[in-house]
Amino acid sequence: MDGFIAAGIIGIGLGAQYALLALGFTLIFGILGVVNFAHGGFYLVGGYIAYAMVGMAGWPYPAAVLVAILTTGALGYVVELLLVERLVNDELATMMLTLGLYLMMSTTVLVIFGPESPEFIFPVSGTLRGKGFYIPLANLVVLSVCVLAIGAVYLLMYRTGFGRALRALADDRTVAMAQGIRPRLLFPVAFALATALAALTGALVTPILTLSPHAGDAVLATSFMVVILGGLGSIVGATVAAFIVGLVEAYSSVYLGGSKGALALFVLVLFILVVRPSGLFGREVRGA
């Protein structure tokens, strides 16, 4: 029973991280209609910037996280404005473009920081022990920051005029534009927001997990799975699906071991893609 609770806690922690990642990915798809293959790259850049600020410049960790978020967000803004914007209506071209960008980002990291995983340790140590479970404090901090960030994204998307404008663009770009909403101004901001979320996750999670030039690959895989499961472009779907994936991953690694859990999850995702492409909580599939 103890193991069951512990795995559940780990699963919820994973779910919160995945939710933060998948929110950025699904925002970009929902609003711009772009499948962002570079999402893992922004996670990677966020992680490495935070590492460089802490490990090389000696900044305090929270400040480093903030720098990572702002720098990566700015990078996302520029990338959207200069590259993605011109091709935003061409699904295939934007996929290939972001794929190319991802390769450039991971290679840049490789050239600057080398192939070895740098030592990047979360500043908070120690564990919280309770009846039948114990959690590293670091995971608890990450979990609370993730939950706060997810809450902030929800408030932004559902309680502000900016969020309403973004959701309008996601629903029907032509009608939204006729109402005076300007995608040329909002798309770069949305992209920056999504990449900043990826960077926040990267800066928070890489000290607990690992930081390596290939860390982005797994992030992309997870984002794909979560977003397919929840429905491409759906914010609520991505959040719920993230916790499902996190819990399934945690329990299967405890009770099944090896890669069987991952295999089961992928087969489930393939099945959902084929029979219900709009995902578990999907809204109408965007466009035609």
Add this chain to the structure above:
Amino acid sequence: MAGPVAVRKVGTADVAAVLLCAIGFFVPWLTQNLFAYSIVNQILIAVVAASSVFVMLRMNLLTIAVPAFMAIGGYAAAVVALTGVTNLLALVLVSFLVPALVALPLGALVLRLRGVYFVLVTYVFGEILQLMLFETPSITGGSNGLAGIPAASLFGVALTSSRDGLLIAAAVAVLAVLITAVVCQHFWQEFAAIDENEVLAQSLGLVVWRYKALGFVVAGGLAGLAGFSLVTMLLTAHPSSFASLSSVNYIAYAIVGGRTSILGPVLGSTFLVTASNFFGSKGEYSQGLFGLLIVLVITAARGGIVGTAASVLRRGGSPAPAAARSESEQHGPA
């Protein structure tokens, strides 16, 4: 309608592509250098894998499952060879047909959906297959892979030397380019209609998903051929040869070369494989070069090497305008 001009133009490029691959047959007479053998062999495998990406790109679809189908083809041929059937023709046939048969139900189900979903499905399929290779050790040897595969034979003669391996790779590459050229030529109008405007094509009575599924089946078979060549070169079928991320390389070969004719993937593979060999021990850096070239092609020279060269020649030296849909120009007079 694609006019006769377009058809003739494509014909020349197809012939050039086949001839370029056929050069592989003569390499053993030109040099005995094993490093040169290795590079040419890699190029010939890359050409086949890139042609799989190319077929899908003709219909404006991106596939990430090339390594997965390569694995199916490569492992199928290895398993057959291990049972004692080493006839080269039989192995080539197996490595084409088995992945094509796997692609058929998958394509028929998934290609009714939009392009984005197709990409995601190929991605998920690739991940599943990679895990399956590890989870089915009784067939695939699990993480050890399959070793000790007997060499292919032709008319009772075992083809064992690295020179023979090169000749096999050249033959497979010529075959793959021919298949690609014939399929793309035969379904030129259907593929072009899907590429240009799928909704319009559908409204005019084209059963779009059928042609997409057909292309996917052929692309699966082509990838299988590439897998066979790879297994022949490495003398072993191992999961690490078919890592999902290597699909990025094949996509780069096809896009950078140009998606207007099969000559594009052939030139793209030649150029990029040669370039990545120059990085030597820093082989991982070549990924950055591929990424940069993809971004350049997508943002500035949509026709890739072949398309850009063609439009430069046609305009008497003036470069193609940035981001022009040069591939639509390549389709001939509208």
